[in-house]
Amino acid sequence: MAGKTEQNDLRMLIESSIPLISIETHEEKRATVILKNATKPLKKWLFSWSITQGLKRLDLSTSLDPLPHTDSPEAVLKHISKADKPCVFILYDFHPWLDDDPQIIRQLREIALGYHKFGHTIILISHTLKMPAELKSITAVFEMQLPSKKQLENLIREEANNWSKSNSNHKVTTERKTLDLLISNLSGLTFHDARTLIKNIIYDDGAITEDELPEVNEAKFKLLEQDGVLTFEFETAKFSEVGGLNNLKRWLSQRQPVFHRLTGTEELDRPKGMMLVGVQGGGKSLAAKAVAGMWNVPLLRLDFGSLYNKYHGETEKNLRQSLKLAELMSPCILWMDEIEKGLATSDSDGGTSQRVLGTLLTWMAENDHAVFIVMTSNDINRLPPELIRKGRLDEIFFVDLPCEETRKEIFLIHLNKRNYQAENFDLHKLADQSHGFSGSEIEQAVVASLYSALAESVTLNTEILLKELNRTQPLSVVMSERIIQLRSWAKGRTVIAN
Ligand SMILES: Nc1ncnc2c1ncn2[C@@H]1O[C@H](COP(=O)(O)OP(=O)(O)OP(=O)(O)O)[C@@H](O)[C@H]1O
Numbered sequence: 492m493a494g495k496t497e498q499n500d501l502r503m504l505i506e507s508s509i510p511l512i513s514i515e516t517h518e519e520k521r522a523t524v525i526l527k528n529a530t531k532p533l534k535k536w537l538f539s540w541s542i543t544q545g546l547k548r549l550d551l552s553t554s555l556d557p558l559p560h561t562d563s564p565e566a567v568l569k570h571i572s573k574a575d576k577p578c579v580f581i582l583y584d585f586h587p588w589l590d591d592d593p594q595i596i597r598q599l600r601e602i603a604l605g606y607h608k609f610g611h612t613i614i615l616i617s618h619t620l621k622m623p624a625e626l627k628s629i630t631a632v633f634e635m636q637l638p639s640k641k642q643l644e645n646l647i648r649e650e651a652n653n654w655s656k657s658n659s660n661h662k663v664t665t666e667r668k669t670l671d672l673l674i675s676n677l678s679g680l681t682f683h684d685a686r687t688l689i690k691n692i693i694y695d696d697g698a699i700t701e702d703e704l705p706e707v708n709e710a711k712f713k714l715l716e717q718d719g720v721l722t723f724e725f726e727t728a729k730f731s732e733v734g735g736l737n738n739l740k741r742w743l744s745q746r747q748p749v750f751h752r753l754t755g756t757e758e759l760d761r762p763k764g765m766m767l768v769g770v771q772g773g774g775k776s777l778a779a780k781a782v783a784g785m786w787n788v789p790l791l792r793l794d795f796g797s798l799y800n801k802y803h804g805e806t807e808k809n810l811r812q813s814l815k816l817a818e819l820m821s822p823c824i825l826w827m828d829e830i831e832k833g834l835a836t837s838d839s840d841g842g843t844s845q846r847v848l849g850t851l852l853t854w855m856a857e858n859d860h861a862v863f864i865v866m867t868s869n870d871i872n873r874l875p876p877e878l879i880r881k882g883r884l885d886e887i888f889f890v891d892l893p894c895e896e897t898r899k900e901i902f903l904i905h906l907n908k909r910n911y912q913a914e915n916f917d918l919h920k921l922a923d924q925s926h927g928f929s930g931s932e933i934e935q936a937v938v939a940s941l942y943s944a945l946a947e948s949v950t951l952n953t954e955i956l957l958k959e960l961n962r963t964q965p966l967s968v969v970m971s972e973r974i975i976q977l978r979s980w981a982k983g984r985t986v987i988a989n
């Protein structure tokens with residue numbers, strides 16, 4: 492499976508008199524195969540070294556014993572510097588000594604600078620490689636390729652055949668659409684990791700089904716994740732769990748085919764993102780989750796708390812890494828909840844949030860991956876104006892308090908969720924009596940009524956719910972001024988989501 496182009500590129504690097512080559516990869520085996528093939532036509536001896544095996548020849552069909560006294564890094568470098576014939580040396584897992592071992596770094600540097608004399612090429616292979624400044628300028632970085640769509644499909648076929656052979660020739664079942672989704676979900680992974688996930692999905696039941704894809708996405712996320720700034724939200728929602736927001740639902744369903752680049756949508760710009768602003772408890776976070784459910788893509792949440800956490804290091808670097816991860820996870824939804832907490836302009840943080848905003852806006856302008864951003868906010872006073880300028884996001888939606896019809900729907904959703912049937916309730920009356928309630932307050936009323944019903948040992952009924960509604964002072968009353976201000980801000984700047 493070793494790529495021919497990788498092989499050629501690597502051979503050319505070795506031929507171009509570069510003394511040090513670094514390959515940062517988790518795929519040591521694959522890198523070694525490529526190197527063996529790349530060095531074959533060069534007629535140079537190929538050696539490999541590791542702390543456990545010492546130095547040994549790799550280009551022979553019979554395996555020889557390791558050379559004596561080459562176990563330690565000092566010893567092997569000494570050996571290399573004395574070799575009088577130009578050779579290629581692979582050093583596995585050499586990274587610990589590149590960190591802070593001046594003698595090793597100097598030894599490597601001397602071999603490298605003496606290339607004209609020795610002609611040795613040293614190739615470092617580790618899962619992580621940070622070259623010290625002394626070596627950086629004389630090192631070429633070689634990047635291993637990730638599998639293409641075609642190669643991923645071949646991997647799936649290979650593993651399906653393997654499964655078939657060991658299961659009395661039963662064929663692995665799947666559908667073309669699911670297969671395409673799987674291929675797209677595996678992109679961004681190495682050959683090795685992709686194969687592991689493919690095996691997992693096939694070997695349990697000999698089938699590749701659509702309901703296994705979220706697990707693939709989560710496993711992929713875990714393999715790629717480097718810090719805790721992005722989280723994978725396994726729980727998404729269905730739009731049927733969201734009452735109202737009909738305008739938003741229509742807008743999203745129109746954009747779904749374009750987001751997935753289905754045939755016939757190539758000429759349209761791919762949707763970039765949207766913001767939901769509005770009253771507290773109006774269902775903004777719920778709607779963000781529902782976009783992922785509706786479009787059938789993973790939901791990744793950017794946690795601003797961790798982003799700014801000193802423990803995680805440099806804020807902008809964390810953000811760039813997170814955006815990169817989102818690209819690798821594409822197609823996906825990147826959800827930024829309560830954006831005002833992360834991006835509010837304040838003078839107190841030395842301009843960090845301003846720079847974070849800048850990084851984010853630049854990325855959004857340049858991004859051509861299927862990453863759809865969903866931002867939510869309930870505090871317009873703290874939103875940076877640059878963010879809501881026209882053209883940055885595709886649309887800003889205003890989520891207002893639910894109208895009577897929507898309140899009926901929300902009651903229905905939350906009663907059904909708890910296995911109560913609508914016909915046993917007077918939804919009309921409930922909706923009428925819950926004027927000014929948010930979706931979240933309606934849900935809370937249902938929950939509180941269930942407790943009352945339990946305490947009174949009766950089944951939940953309309954009267955208990957009405958009593959609970961009368962007891963509640965909705966936020967819209969307590970914060971009526973804020974809601975008026977929100978509405979007037981939203982006019983002309985936003986589109987009504989309800
Ligand atoms: N339109 C709705 N339909 C159904 N349930 C709703 C709706 N709005 C709110 N809810 C219920 O209320 C819960 C809380 O709502 P959610 O967290 O989505 O509101 P929010 O707008 O994000 O609020 P905040 O501004 O406080 O973050 C939801 O999980 C859901 O159970």
Ligand SMILES: [Mg+2]
Nearest residue numbers: 775776828867
């Ligand atoms: Mg919310």
